[in-house]
Amino acid sequence: MKIFSGTSNKPLALAIADKLDLKLSELEVFVFPDGEKRVRIIDKVLDEDVIVVQSTSNPADENYMQLFFIVDALKRSGAKSISVVIPYLGYQRQDHVFRDGEAVSLQVIVETLEAVGVDKIIALDLHSIKIPELFHLPIEHLSAISLFAKKIKENKWNDKNTVLVSPDMGGIRRIKLLSEELGNMPFISIEKNRDLTTGEVTVGDINEKVLPRAIVVDDMISSGKTIAVAANVLKKNGAEEVIVFATHPVFSIDAPKILQEGKLEKVYVTDTVFISKEKRFPKLEILSVSEMIAENIKSA
Ligand code: R5P
Numbered sequence: 457m458k459i460f461s462g463t464s465n466k467p468l469a470l471a472i473a474d475k476l477d478l479k480l481s482e483l484e485v486f487v488f489p490d491g492e493k494r495v496r497i498i499d500k501v502l503d504e505d506v507i508v509v510q511s512t513s514n515p516a517d518e519n520y521m522q523l524f525f526i527v528d529a530l531k532r533s534g535a536k537s538i539s540v541v542i543p544y545l546g547y548q549r550q551d552h553v554f555r556d557g558e559a560v561s562l563q564v565i566v567e568t569l570e571a572v573g574v575d576k577i578i579a580l581d582l583h584s585i586k587i588p589e590l591f592h593l594p595i596e597h598l599s600a601i602s603l604f605a606k607k608i609k610e611n612k613w614n615d616k617n618t619v620l621v622s623p624d625m626g627g628i629r630r631i632k633l634l635s636e637e638l639g640n641m642p643f644i645s646i647e648k649n650r651d652l653t654t655g656e657v658t659v660g661d662i663n664e665k666v667l668p669r670a671i672v673v674d675d676m677i678s679s680g681k682t683i684a685v686a687a688n689v690l691k692k693n694g695a696e697e698v699i700v701f702a703t704h705p706v707f708s709i710d711a712p713k714i715l716q717e718g719k720l721e722k723v724y725v726t727d728t729v730f731i732s733k734e735k736r737f738p739k740l741e742i743l744s745v746s747e748m749i750a751e752n753i754k755s756a
Contacts, residue, residue: 462510475750516546680711
């Protein structure tokens with residue numbers, strides 16, 4: 457087996473390779489002066505099972521194009537099978553038509569991944585449970601929920617002073633799974649609304665009991681507005697401490713500042729998306745999904 461990495465999240469690819477007792481195989485991504493890229497596989501892959509790790513986070517378009525070219529180059533070099541680890545699947549929030557006239561961007565991505573010759577996808581905490589249905593190839597859908605449960609237990613937060621919180625109705629399934637893993641901890645959900653034109657986030661009042669410690673769990677943090685608004689309403693309703701767990705640190709624009717200055721004490725995310733030094737902040741802690749991905753690859 458050989459493992460390659462695109463350029464979007466090399467630290468995670470290295471960690472996965474390490475846990476598989478493999479070295480990252482060599483490929484070259486050359487950027488022409490006009491921005492176009494040329495991908496070349498350097499190591500031999502003839503008749504090999506190949507893993508490619510590429511998170512399609514910001515810049516999603518570039519990272520996807522690079523991934524398509526890597527897969528094409530591997531195919532042309534005779535790889536036996538190509539499994540692609542996409543720890544964060546870009547465009548996953550555009551998985552259906554929200555308003556008349558919109559493209560279903562994720563469908564276009566899925567069709568392109570299939571067309572270039574991907575044999576299998578490994579992804580984490582997809583925005584909707586229905587996303588795997590868009591693929592006609594095998595997809596392993598892993599979740600960071602067990603990592604979060606472990607951290608909560610380590611901190612002894614699975615106590616009677618703590619409530620799990622979904623920041624929107626779409627996250628109920630996720631919060632139920634975490635609750636079950638933690639021996640049926642109580643959970644509540646906030647009613648969130650996002651203006652599709654401005655992106656502004658508002659929430660309704662909370663009608664359920666908020667306990668002194670609130671643990672908010674989401675699939676991703678992009679602008680940070682969902683979390684900031686959730687933390688505000690939780691504090692207003694009696695929470696003394698707000699802890700956040702989110703799988704994908706998309707961290708657009710000034711999300712790190714919003715989170716650091718928000719009414720919350722701690723933010724746990726995973727390494728599905730690489731976080732540059734400038735985007736790290738004191739309240740942030742990163743949990744690694746490398747072990748989980750490596751175990752999944754080993755068990756295939
Ligand atoms: C939305 O349904 C997702 O689960 C996240 O809550 C959302 O994408 C977070 O985005 P932002 O950080 O921009 O509010």
